Amino acid sequence: MHVDVMDLMAKLKSSEEAFVLATVVRTVSVTAAKAGAKAIIRPDGTIAAGWIGGGCARGAVLRAATQSLRDGKARLVSIQPGDLLADLGVKPGEARGGVQFARNMCPSQGTMDVFVEPVLPRPSLIVFGASPVALALAAQARPLGFNVTLAAPADDLGEAPDVDHLIDGFAIEPETKGERYLVVSTQGRGDEAALKAAVAARADYIGFVGSHRKMAALKQELTEVGIEPAALDRVKGPAGLDIGAITPEEIALSVLAEIISIRRRGQRGETAQQA
Structure with a gap:
């Protein structure tokens, strides 16, 4: 045919x-x-x-x-x-x-x-949560070529965000092909549940938007309920590059910058070294 x-x-x-x-x-x-x-x-x-x-x-x-x-x-x-x-x-x-x-x-x-x-398929970005940082991440990632999924309880969302996929809750597919980056930005609304779902999934990066102290406390809590410490060690917390970000939009930018630096590592080759 x-x-x-x-x-x-x-x-x-x-x-x-x-x-x-x-x-x-x-x-x-x-x-x-x-x-x-x-x-x-x-x-x-x-x-x-x-x-x-x-x-x-x-x-x-x-x-x-x-x-x-x-x-x-x-x-x-x-x-x-x-x-x-x-x-x-x-x-x-x-x-x-x-x-x-x-x-x-x-x-x-x-x-x-x-x-x-x-x-190649667009890299997948899954954002957990409906916080201002989560929504800023979703908005900024799509123009950068990411296939964006927002995972959050429907009751936490106001207007439907402009994303490729919307999941009610935090249940994501544990295994998928291609590049996949996960960011937990629940900020107090389902932190434990979102982190459990994130560390159980295959991902090229898992980031947590929150302080060092908050991340340490969550690791301890999740370890006590049976989550393997090695799985939790995969989480980068706080997520993002240190650019002095303050606003939700700036924090989202710092996280995306970190993800892009991981994606492009080694791809620029000799051209980048000679520039």
Whole structure:
């Protein structure tokens, strides 16, 4: 069945599924696919829609797609005959100047450059509570590209907040795929219940909005009711970078800054070091 690349791409993005968009950007001599050809590659290595040529190019592109989904970085793959690679002084599999080279083993001996772009689900931010800081977090996170869930008792909320998902209470899914960051900002209204739910879930970060003293007291209380100390040690409390924040909006900003610093750690690479 023919599947339109752009239609499928829209569906996968709306359902928060990871995939790679591979686009042929240049061809030289005889190649099966021409510039502009596109394909959607799923995490399992299958081509879900589109076409980028036959086996001469497919293996190299699929390998690059797997790498891109793993590290979140786009790649330009240049598939060339062996003699041209030798003229350039590069070996198959070598990367130089932002280009990853591969050998074209087909008799056609054409050259094809393919841009491999990972399209990843938005990182998930789950905010526990309906406090002013919680609402500020939800409002600030969406423009930054987060898929925001607010978990709070419905009775604690006034108007429905502008979030992607709203949970009545603190019961969240303990296991999900992709990046997930949790912030407990209940501020006295269900602190223990929210922390229990947070530490029972898989997360890349768990933050608690509150003082050191409050965090220490909650750890002791939860330990006494059977929560493992190691689980509680995952919680960063107080959450956020120390920027001297005072207002709810400033506190929310400090928490998001901390989350972003964790997300981007190691992603800027040599460019950031040279800047």
